[in-house]
Amino acid sequence: MTGGLRRAGAWAHRLRPRGLRTRLLVAFVLVTVVGAAAAAWAAAGSAGTALVDGAQERLTGTVADRVAALAPELDYPPDEEGLDRLRAAVGPNTLVTYEDLRSADADAPGPGIGPVRDAVRERDRISVRRITDDGAPKLLIGMPVMLTDTDGARTPSGIEVYTVRDLSGVEGQIDVLTRSAVAASALALPLAVLLALLAARGVLRPVRDLRDTARRLADGDLGARTVPQGADELAALTATVNEMAASLQESMAQMERMRADARRFASDVSHELRTPLSTLTAVVDVLASAADRMEADDRESVELAVTETRRLVALVEELMEVSRFDAGSAALRLEEVDAAEAVRDCLRARGWTDRVAVEADGPVGLLADRRRLDVIVANLVGNALRHGAPPVRVRVAGDGDGGEGTGGGEVRIEVADEGPGLPEDVLPHVFDRFYKGDAARTRTPGSGLGLAIALENARLHGGDLVAENTEGGARFVLRLPRDPGGDRDGGHGVGHPGGHADGPGHGEEER
Template sequence: MTGRLWPRGLRARLSLTFVLVTVLGAAAAAWSSAGSASTALVTSTQRRLTESIAGQIGATTPQLTYPPDQAALDRLRAAVGANTLVTYRDLRSADGAETGLVTEALHTAVRTRDRLVTQRVTASGRPWLLIGTPIVITGPDGARTPSGIEVYAVRDLTGVERQVDDLAWSAAGTAALALPPAVLLALLAARSVLRPVRELRDTARRLAAGDLAARSPPQGADELAELTVTVNEMAESLQTSMAAMRRMQADARRFAADVSHELRTPLSTLTAVMEVLATAAAEMEADARESAQMAITETHRLVRLVEDLMEVSRFDAGTARLRLEEVEVGNAVRDCLRARGWLDQVDLAAPEEIPLRLDPRRLDVIVANLVGNALRHGGPPVRVSVSATREQVRIEVGDGGPGLPEHVLPHVFERFYKADAARVRTPGSGLGLAIALENARLHGGDLTAGNASGGGARFVLRLPRKREDG
C-alpha cells in the first residue's frame, strides 16, 4: 500500500520531500513559537491574578481583629472580590457559586505548605484558576505566625484560553502560508538537480542504442558533475574498445573472404586431381589406396570448409540474398533426405500441401545440417516432422541420443564450436549450425535447440507464412 501511495518518479519524490520538510519545519517553528507564547501568556496571567489577590489581602489584613469574627471575614472577602471564599475554623464567608470549585486538595496544600498555592481546573467546559493562601500575622519582632484565616479565589481563564486558540490558528496559518513558496522552491530545486540526471539518462539511452559518440557536458563541481565525467570516460573507453573490436572483426572477415576466394581455384584443380586419383585407386596397392582415400576425404572436407567460409562471409557482408520460389515444404524436405540417401535412416512425418514461398537451396542447407548432425552425433531413431499453422511452418528434427548437455545449449549455434574436443576430425566444418541459423533468420524465421522431454536433442525451425520480400 505504501509503495502505491508514494510517488515513483524521482522529480515527484524530490519535490514532495522538499515540500514536506519545508512545511513541517515551518509548522514546527510556528507551533513551537505558539506554544512558548501560550505558556508565557498563561504564566503571566496567573502571576498577575495572584499578585493582585495578594495585594488586596495585604491591604486589608492590618485592619482585621484576631481572632476574627464573621464581619471581619466578610470585609476581607469583599476586598478580594467576587468568587471568593474566606474561612476561619468553623466560620465561612463565600461569594459566588464558583467557590464550590475549590478542591479538598487545594485546602490541604494551603494548610500544609503555609504559602500561596494555585491550581488549574476545567468545569463545565471552561478553564478556571484556583488560588489559595493562608494569612500570616507578623509580630513586632518580625516573627510570623499563622492566623488560621484562609482565602480562596476562583478566576475565569476563558479569555486566556481564547487567546491561546488564536495563537494556535495563527501558527496553522503560518504553516499554510509556507506551502506555496515551499512548492515553488521544491520545483526549482528538483529542476536544478534533475537536469543533469535527465541528461545522463538521455546519454545512457543513446549509448544503449549504439551511439557511442554520445556525451553529457559536466556542469558545476558537485557529485553529479563527477558522475557525468565518469560516464563520459566510460563511454570514451567503450567507444575505443568497440572501434578496435570492429576493426579486428572486419579484418578477420576480410581475411576469411580473401582466403576462401583465393583457395577456390587451387581447390578446383586439386578436386579434379582427386577425382582422377579416385578412379585409379582401385588398381593401387593397399597402403597406397588407403593414403589416396584419406587424401580424397580431406580434400572434400577442405572444399566444404572453404564453401562454408565463403557463405559466412556473405552473411557478414550482408550480401546473402534469397531466391524465392513457391515450394511445397514436405516434398522439399523429402528431396533433401533422398539426395543424401537418408530416407531409410530417418522417420519423416510430412503432410502434403504445405506451400511456402522460400529459397529451396537454403532450406536444403538447413535441413541437411540438422539431420546430418542428428545422424552423426545423436542416436536412432532420427525423426523429422513438418507441421503448419496460419502464422508459420514448423520443421522439427529430433533424435534418440543422450541429448545436448546443459553447458552446450547456449553455444550450439556459435561458429567453430564443438561440444566434444575429441570430435575435431569430424567431417563438419563447425559452421553448419551457424549457417543454418543465418539462413533461418534470412527468411524472417528462427532456429532453436533443446532437448526433448523423452530424451534426445531437438532442433526446431520456424518459418513465417507471410513475410516482406526484400
C-alpha cells in the same frame, strides 16, 4: 489475522510513492510542513504559557494588594464582620476563614481548595492552582494574612483568604494563537510544494540527463555523453558514466575492427585458396581413379588425401558463404517449391532415403531459394544422423493456404532423432560458429559452421531455426514464410548462388 496483516502490508506497499520525483516532493513537503507546524505550535505554546503566567501573576498581585490594604484595619482576633469586610474587599468568588469562622459568598471556592489550603498552612505563603469549573478554566488563589511585629518579623494571623478568578479571557487568547499557528502551517504547505518542485527539478535534472544518456547507449549510440554540472556527487557520477561510455566505445570499436579483420581474412583466404584447391581437387581425382591399381598402403594414402581434400574444399566454400552473410551480399533466388519434395530430393541426392523417414500430408508449397533450402535440410539431417540415433524423421507441414500453390502462413520442417539429445550447456551455443560441444572430438567431420549457415539461410528467408530437446531426443524446427518475397527487396531471381549443396551437410556441433 496473518492474512489481514499481509493485506494491510500490501496496501501500504501500493500506496508508497514509487517515483524518485514523487518521493522527493513528498519528503520535502512533509519536512517543511512538519517543521513549520512544530515551530508554530512551539511559538503558540510558549506564548500561551506566558499569557497564563502573566494573568496568574497579575490576578495574584491584585488579590494580595487588596488583602494588604485592608489587613492593618482588622481587629485581631477578627470577628465575623471583619471577615465579611475582607471578603468584600477581595471581590466575588471569595472565602475568608479564621479558625471556625467563615465568610463566603454564593460562588465561593468549595471542597476543591483542600490542596491549596494545605499548601497555605504549610508554607505560610501564597499558593495558586489552575482548575476547571463547569468547563471553564479558573485560577484558585489562597493566601494567609500575615502580621508584622515592631521588629519586622512576620507571623501568620490565622486568617486565610481563598478566591477564584476566571481565565476564560486568557484561554480565548490562547485559542487565537492556536488558530494562528494552524493558519501559519497551512500557508507553509503551498510554499513547501513550490520549494519542493524547484528542489526536485534541480536534483533530478542531472538524473534525467544520465537516464537519457544510458538509454542512448543501450540503443547503440556509443557516442552519447552527459555534460557534468557543478562539483557534487551527481557531477562525479556523470563523469564516471562518461568515462565508462568512452571505455565501452573504444572497446566496441576495437572489437569491431578485430571482427572486420577476421571476416576480411577469412574471405581473402577463402578466395585465395579456391584456385589452388581446384587444381588439387583435379589431381586427387586423378589419383582416386588410379587407386585401384595401387598397392594397399598407397591406396589408403590416396583415399585419405581425397577425403581431406574434399573436406578442405567444403570448409573453404563454407567460409566463403559465411563471408557473404557478413558482408550482406547473400541474396535469395526465389521460386515456387514443394517443401516436401525438396526434402526428398535432398535425401535422395545424399543416399539417405533408407535412413530417414519423411512425413508430409501432401504437397507443401512455398516460395524459397531451392539451393539454400537444400543446404538447411542437409545440415539438419546430417547433424541428426551423425550425432543422434535412429530413427531420424523429417516432418513437413504448412498452415495458411495448402496445396502446391503458395499463400499466407508459414511452412514448418522438423528434424527429430532418438539420440541422447543436446546437453544443457551446448543447447544455447548450438548455432554458434565453429562451436563443438565436445572439445576432445576436434577431428569430427565438418567445420562447425553447418548449423550457423543453416540459421543464416533461414533468417535470409525471413524465417527462423530453433533447437530443442524432447523426451525422445533432439529436435530442430525450421519455420519459413510461404512468401518471403513480399517483405524483401529484390523479389524473385535476385542474388547470386554462392555456397554449395553437394555434400551431406555439416552439422558437427557435438551433443
